[in-house]
Amino acid sequence: VPYHHGNLRTVLLEAAERTVRERGAGELSLRELARDVGVSHGAPRRHFPDRQALLDALAEAGFDRLGAELRAAVDGAGEEFEPRLEAAAGAYVRFAMDDAALLELMFAGKHREATLATAADRAFSVLLELILQGQAEGVLEPGDPERIGLVLFSTIQGAATLVGGGMLLPEQLPQLLSDAIARFLRGSRAAA
Amino acid sequence: VPYHHGNLRTVLLEAAERTVRERGAGELSLRELARDVGVSHGAPRRHFPDRQALLDALAEAGFDRLGAELRAAVDGAGEEFEPRLEAAAGAYVRFAMDDAALLELMFAGKHREATLATAADRAFSVLLELILQGQAEGVLEPGDPERIGLVLFSTIQGAATLVGGGMLLPEQLPQLLSDAIARFLRGSRAAA
DNA sequence: ACCTGAACACCGTTCAAGT
DNA sequence: ACCTGAACACCGTTCAAGT
Numbered sequence: 001v002p003y004h005h006g007n008l009r010t011v012l013l014e015a016a017e018r019t020v021r022e023r024g025a026g027e028l029s030l031r032e033l034a035r036d037v038g039v040s041h042g043a044p045r046r047h048f049p050d051r052q053a054l055l056d057a058l059a060e061a062g063f064d065r066l067g068a069e070l071r072a073a074v075d076g077a078g079e080e081f082e083p084r085l086e087a088a089a090g091a092y093v094r095f096a097m098d099d100a101a102l103l104e105l106m107f108a109g110k111h112r113e114a115t116l117a118t119a120a121d122r123a124f125s126v127l128l129e130l131i132l133q134g135q136a137e138g139v140l141e142p143g144d145p146e147r148i149g150l151v152l153f154s155t156i157q158g159a160a161t162l163v164g165g166g167m168l169l170p171e172q173l174p175q176l177l178s179d180a181i182a183r184f185l186r187g188s189r190a191a192a
Numbered sequence: 193v194p195y196h197h198g199n200l201r202t203v204l205l206e207a208a209e210r211t212v213r214e215r216g217a218g219e220l221s222l223r224e225l226a227r228d229v230g231v232s233h234g235a236p237r238r239h240f241p242d243r244q245a246l247l248d249a250l251a252e253a254g255f256d257r258l259g260a261e262l263r264a265a266v267d268g269a270g271e272e273f274e275p276r277l278e279a280a281a282g283a284y285v286r287f288a289m290d291d292a293a294l295l296e297l298m299f300a301g302k303h304r305e306a307t308l309a310t311a312a313d314r315a316f317s318v319l320l321e322l323i324l325q326g327q328a329e330g331v332l333e334p335g336d337p338e339r340i341g342l343v344l345f346s347t348i349q350g351a352a353t354l355v356g357g358g359m360l361l362p363e364q365l366p367q368l369l370s371d372a373i374a375r376f377l378r379g380s381r382a383a384a
Numbered sequence: 385a386c387c388t389g390a391a392c393a394c395c396g397t398t399c400a401a402g403t
Numbered sequence: 404a405c406c407t408g409a410a411c412a413c414c415g416t417t418c419a420a421g422t
Contacts, residue, residue, distance in 0.1 A: 006404090008406090024301070024302060030395085032394095040408065041395095042397090042406070042407065042408070043406050046404080051396065051397095101301065104300065104301060107353050107356070107359070109356040109357055110216060116358075117359065147368075147371065148371075150360070150368055151368065154347045154372065155346045156346075156350065157354065158348065158349035158352075159346045160350075161299050162299070164301040165299035165300060166301065166308075167299070167309065175339070180346065183376065186378070186383060187376070187378040198385090221413085221414065223415080231387075232388045233389085234387070234416090234417085235386080237387095237417085243414095
């Protein structure tokens with residue numbers, strides 16, 4: 001019996017993430033998941049008390065992965081502020097395109113776990129550090145970095161939503177993003 | 193027999209919109225809807241071939257209403273560009289807070305009807321006209337108005353998503369919005 | 385044209401029972 | 404501690420039959 005090792009939780013999450021990517025969160029069925037993984041339909045209950053708990057765990061794992069990809073992109077883009085900012089935006093958009101349904105789930109208004117908000121904060125801490133760097137270099141105006149970063153972050157998230165909803169073609173995304181970043185920097189310089 | 197008047201479709205949509213507002217699109221059940229409305233569970237099928245068709249119709253009605261509210265807000269804000277822009281943003285945010293689940297549904301990545309995209313275009317035509325006014329008055333830089341408006345619109349939509357997902361408190365929304373608009377205008381003046 | 389009601393296959397959730 | 408399998412109430416969808 002292969003799942004008496006305490007890894008059923010992990011196996012379920014992996015299978016669930018695949019289903020969400022391929023068919024969306026609405027199509028995710030606990031019973032089908034249990035079948036795919038080769039376990040009885042009651043087994044997932046030990047690890048996820050109900051369907052929403054599994055979705056919450058998926059969203060949390062999504063934030064962890066998104067945070068890691070953002071950090072990797074920023075770290076790989078050298079020392080200068082602007083290339084790092086562009087790399088972060090690019091990584092975000094890449095995530096949004098590869099995992100549109102997961103991103104939708106991450107920002108869905110149905111969560112209960114407070115741990116999710118902290119997972120999101122952890123993921124976006126990279127962006128906050130980036131704003132701090134921009135302020136230290138005088139490229140961004142002084143003030144609450146969270147407040148300043150929120151404007152740009154909202155734009156990026158909105159762009160992702162528009163593409164996810166089919167209101168914007170994926171091909172239009174790079175232009176929108178560079179427009180948004182250019183405008184963000186322009187507006188900052190005008191105020192600094 | 194009250195529903196032989198051809199209005200079952202309308203009655204279903206109204207009841208469905210109430211359910212979505214109160215409990216979210218995921219909780220919407222065709223059978224429960226039919227019960228509430230006093231009709232057999234097979235009856236909705238005449239008007240909506242399946243559940244997704246009902247959701248699509250709800251989203252389309254949502255765009256129509258959003259468009260009307262945007263237009264009313266802009267029309268009621270006088271002749272000047274900036275107050276009109278602020279009124280539009282305010283109306284959008286009001287819609288996002290009153291009908292968070294509906295907005296989520298409207299931008300969900302699960303639609304099939306091409307008519308939905310045109311309904312969205314219709315709703316956002318108000319914003320496009322607003323950009324044209326800003327360009328005519330020299331407050332916004334020249335260029336493709338759709339491209340220019342997209343940046344601001346993405347920001348507003350992103351802010352709505354963040355609030356809907358619980359990542360941003362509703363109280364923080366007005367400040368974020370005025371920041372976004374101020375920055376948008378600042379960036380435009382710098383380029384004009 | 386529009387609605388009813390039985391039928392089918394599928395769910396999420398609960399819970400006693402097994403190992 | 405972890406999983407099984409029966410049970411319950413609920414779905415969406417289909418379709419012959421009624422008016």
